[in-house]
Amino acid sequence: MGQPVGAAEGDPMTAVVTTPTPHRVTGLVKSTPGRLSLIALLLVAVSLLTGALTGLSVQARSAALEELATRSEPLSFAAQEVYRSMADADATAAAAFLSGGAESPQLRTRYEADIAKAAAALSTATGESARSPEVSAALSTLSGQLPVYTGLVETARTHNRQGNPVGAAYLREASGLMRAQLLPAAQGLYRAETANVVRDQDSAGGGPWSELLFGLVALAALGLAQWYVTRRTNRVFNIGLVVATGLTLVSLLWVSIASVVVAGTVSDSRENGSSQVDVLARARIATLTARGDETLTLVARGSGAAYEKRYGEVVKELGDLIARGKTLATEPAVRDAVTSADTSFGAWQEAHRRIREADDSGDYTTALGLAIGNDQSGAAAAFDNLDRDLVTAITKARTAFTGSVATARGALTGTVAVVTLLALGAAVASVMGLWQRLKEYR
């Protein structure tokens, strides 16, 4: 500032600053102090970069856990609820039709509760943005066709009350819509959301490989710097570099241990939670499908062989799912609920056998009573018990899931801050260590 140009030419230091040339830079690298400065710069860069990248990895893991806890698992549960309540509404509407006359208040209440629940679960599932095209398609089918379905059921109901047999045809149309469009869409939604749970578990519970890599690179860089400084200065240890190495090592260990804990609890969340929930949820869906088929066989009155055949297939699948649920169960509460579900399943099978026996031998009234009556040994009671047991088991398994995910999130608390501070510390320590040596060249 204000200095004559001529004076600047006479001062070599100023010349370096104002007119740097490639020759000068190479000169800097060739001299020992130049190299030490460069090493200090590199170490600062490596430490900060390692810190940033490790922090980002931990952040990503933590984001996946948050996604798991607040989005993908609740959405998967909502999708399951959408399916369940719609299937139950359809089975209830069919049972109300079978019971004859104006439908019973219990069945009407149950149907209305199912529709309300389906709509609520649907709005939870719809309220989230950023979804895949298949989820969007399923959601648009569900929210578009559910009102059409309820409209048809109400028309059927009106005709039934007026004694018009056309009511049954409206109910068939509604049921056809449910089975052809709504339930497949709900199933697609459930599959997609369950796949998201698995995806988030994978990204949250993976090994800390990138963190290990970054940490090792930083340690290697510090090691090389130490080796160079030892060779040049005949001092075995450089305190600054040793401290930096120590801090980097602590950071690496911290991240590794936290990640291993997270991986373990995420694996727990899978084993004690989500994989059981998935099997149990599928069992619950199979229960409803089988119940629908059992009812429709009676509605068809003698020409329901196709429904009965499908009932047989679904029940076989249901038996397998319950058996798997029992094998997978890790907690006594879940195992007890599934065992009780298995007992109810057996009772239902027995009731169904008696229904078919009565219906096939022409005793329709007895068959009807067994299927929809309030008798404790009837199919309706066994079905309700089975469903209730499965709900208990699902709730318990979900609690285990939520607990594991919360533990995992706890294990990561503060990790980003610690990693960042340690990286800053390592950078400062490296610079200070090398500064000691640089001072010797002054």
Next chain:
Amino acid sequence: MRRLAIGLLLLFAAACAPVPTSAPDITIGSAGAPKPADAAEVTAPPSSATAAPACDATASLRPDGPQPSPGAMPAGSTMDKIAARGRLIAGVDQNTYLMGFRNPSSGAIEGFDVDMAREVAKAIFGDPNRIQFKVLTSDERIPALEKGDVDIVVRTMTINCERAQKVGFSTVYYQAGQRVLASRGSGITGPDSLGGRKVCATKGSSSLTNVANIAAKPVVVSVANWTDCLVMLQQGQVDAVSTDDTILAGLAAQDPYAEMVGPQFTQEPYGMGIPKGNEDFIRFVNAVLERIRDDGTWTTIHQRWLGVLDRNATPPVAKYRD
């Protein structure tokens, strides 16, 4: 630093996300009522009744000797097997108001055809309630008889030569005729005004064949049950329903905005379908029909269900080929 990390993360996310190029529009899936299950437009014309060689299908087998009294069926006869089983298995409809339908308030199956079937059960057992109903769609009637799933089909079944090759028929127990049902004010006045309009009939019914053969060339829509046709008419998915006046009367009774138009353009003699081999049973059923024609039972049942069509109807005269 944590903020920086989050900032960097957001920056990455922003860089990866696609930038929308236009404001998204709101798209809808399908609007309007769904089609009933199994509803389809018929493109290939169904096999025509006229394809079978001409015959005198309405002539049935003459009753043979005195009618056995209830509970005393001749040993080894088809009726004896039914009696041993303890119930008559009858193929009926539960979707055709007045003819064979499920009463929504009681859940019981009722109607003209059902009462006719009960008369047969009464002749075998002395009890009209010793009967098991198997609900059949139009399409399922002949296979059910051929497989022996049912003893008898009493389900608005027109006797024709094509069917007579596969199953046996009783004498005519009702003479129906095909007409057209349309919404009031639709401008449809009969079969001639159906050109290009959508007309509903059940799959496997003779009505469907008749609709396909109408000279004005309507678009034929087939469904499983007659009430499905009424649903589609009410939802505007079809313009008209065409079948026997008996069935149409039942549909019109459920909808004040639907009316039968035009003349009867076909003759539909109803017979009870019986497996072809069971000639003894055909003769037995014909004797039952003879009795109810003569003792006024037919008229009582007709008045109960089909009085709306014709107050003074008389039972059709039986024709025999011996």
